[in-house]
Amino acid sequence: MDENRTDEDHPEPDRPHPDDPGTGPAPRTRPRRRRLLRIAAALAALLLLPVLTAETALRLNYTGDPAPGTRTRHQDALWLGHAWVDGRKTDRDVQALARRLKGTGIRDLYVHAGPLEHDGTLPASAYPKARRLIAAVHRELPGVRVQAWLGDKLATESPDGLRLERAATRAAVVTSARRILAAGFEGTHFDLEPLHSGDRDYLSLLDDLRGLTHARGAVLSVAAHQIDPLPAFHSFWGTTTGHPKWWSQAYFGQVARRVDQIAVMSYDTMQPLQSLYGGYVAQQTSLALEVTPESTDLLMGLPFYHENRFGHWAHAETVPAAVRGVRLGLSRTDADRARFGVALYVDFAATEADWRAYREDWAATPPTAS
Numbered sequence: 001m002d003e004n005r006t007d008e009d010h011p012e013p014d015r016p017h018p019d020d021p022g023t024g025p026a027p028r029t030r031p032r033r034r035r036l037l038r039i040a041a042a043l044a045a046l047l048l049l050p051v052l053t054a055e056t057a058l059r060l061n062y063t064g065d066p067a068p069g070t071r072t073r074h075q076d077a078l079w080l081g082h083a084w085v086d087g088r089k090t091d092r093d094v095q096a097l098a099r100r101l102k103g104t105g106i107r108d109l110y111v112h113a114g115p116l117e118h119d120g121t122l123p124a125s126a127y128p129k130a131r132r133l134i135a136a137v138h139r140e141l142p143g144v145r146v147q148a149w150l151g152d153k154l155a156t157e158s159p160d161g162l163r164l165e166r167a168a169t170r171a172a173v174v175t176s177a178r179r180i181l182a183a184g185f186e187g188t189h190f191d192l193e194p195l196h197s198g199d200r201d202y203l204s205l206l207d208d209l210r211g212l213t214h215a216r217g218a219v220l221s222v223a224a225h226q227i228d229p230l231p232a233f234h235s236f237w238g239t240t241t242g243h244p245k246w247w248s249q250a251y252f253g254q255v256a257r258r259v260d261q262i263a264v265m266s267y268d269t270m271q272p273l274q275s276l277y278g279g280y281v282a283q284q285t286s287l288a289l290e291v292t293p294e295s296t297d298l299l300m301g302l303p304f305y306h307e308n309r310f311g312h313w314a315h316a317e318t319v320p321a322a323v324r325g326v327r328l329g330l331s332r333t334d335a336d337r338a339r340f341g342v343a344l345y346v347d348f349a350a351t352e353a354d355w356r357a358y359r360e361d362w363a364a365t366p367p368t369a370s
Contacts, residue, residue, distance in 0.1 A: 054230065058271070058279030066327035067335045072105030072363045075297055075341030077263060079149065081348045082112040085127040091136050098140035100355070104363040105341060108261070109137065110149040110189040110221070113180060118152065118162050120172030127183065134184045147187035147221055148180040156194050157243060164192075164201035174208050181212075187219030187260075195225060197247040206258040213260075221261035223301075226269070227252050227287040229280065253291030261297040263343040264288055266322065268311045278321035278328075285329025289337065297339045300326045302358065305349035319357035326362070 078101070083089050113127040127148070134146045155161030163169055177188045188209065195202055206220070213220040225247045235244070247255075256262045266284050271277040285300055292298040302322045306314040326342060334340075342362060344350070 061279035067331035070327040074105040076105040077108040077343040079346045094136040113148040114150040116152040120169040122176035145186040147189045148185040151191035189221040191223035197251045256292040263299040266301045267303040274321040278325035281325030282329040286333040289333040299343040323361040
């Protein structure tokens with residue numbers, strides 16, 4: 001500090017006259033900004049708290065050890081691409097597939113024979129080599145069923161697509177199923193998306209299809225959306241995004257009671273970590289088991305593909321995490337259930353690591369202690 005400094009060195013600034021314009025109280029911009037920031041932080045916390053709570057619950061759901069014996073019941077399935085019925089695959093490919101599936105729990109093959117036209121019809125030209133494939137599978141894989149995987153985009157979220165609310169369209173789908181069974185398929189596996197929870201027209205279609213398939217001694221199978229991870233979550237998500245994605249548990253049960261087999265598409269979950277994904281699959285397994293009748297085969301989907309996009313992270317949605325989640329959910333809910341399995345999606349994107357994880361973690365019977 002300079003002890004010799006005087007007021008003349010730093011004169012006092014001119015003070016404004018009270019009558020001068022603009023001399024009122026200074027605006028309180030900083031306190032207002034702080035209040036807005038505090039409100040925004042509080043709102044963010046309110047929104048994030050349920051998410052963090054749910055994610056924590058999923059992580060805890062992934063802990064513990066699966067019960068002994070929670071492995072394949074030989075009710076598993078594999079989705080196969082369209083190349084198997086359009087002539088690109090040969091008998092030699094079926095032989096290689098038989099070697100691949102030897103010693104696993106695969107009982108059903110969902111062979112892509114569609115897609116359906118938007119009016120519900122399906123031209124025979126879509127599956128020209130079906131009979132040859134079915135004969136080859138029966139020769140190389142006795143006891144394995146070949147089902148026709150049929151699907152289409154629904155006009156639920158866009159103007160284009162198949163409209164289940166039209167009786168003529170539903171009737172055409174049934175006719176398509178009748179023709180596909182006449183071609184030698186032992187079942188029909190339907191994957192119609194996006195299918196909103198509570199869709200009564202879909203239930204009506206399943207009732208009609210069930211009458212057909214049971215009269216023919218065939219299997220009626222469907223791919224199912226995931227179940228609400230939180231009560232009424234499909235309503236919240238549908239309101240905020242326009243895409244409900246999930247089904248209510250009650251609606252899942254309504255679908256499961258109308259079919260012989262239901263396969264949950266338990267992938268594309270938006271989970272960023274293996275532990276969270278595995279916990280999510282454990283939760284989905286339990287929710288599905290609770291409402292699927294004992295007379296219906298329940299299968300949980302395994303991600304045999306590798307993509308990175310919104311909703312799916314390949315480093316998180318792995319086969320080992322999914323299988324562990326399936327076993328944990330089965331252990332906690334119905335460890336002895338016989339009509340239960342996993343479904344592998346999809347053959348043409350699978351890696352050797354996927355197949356190895358399925359074999360070692362689910363299909364193999366561990367050695368007994370001597």
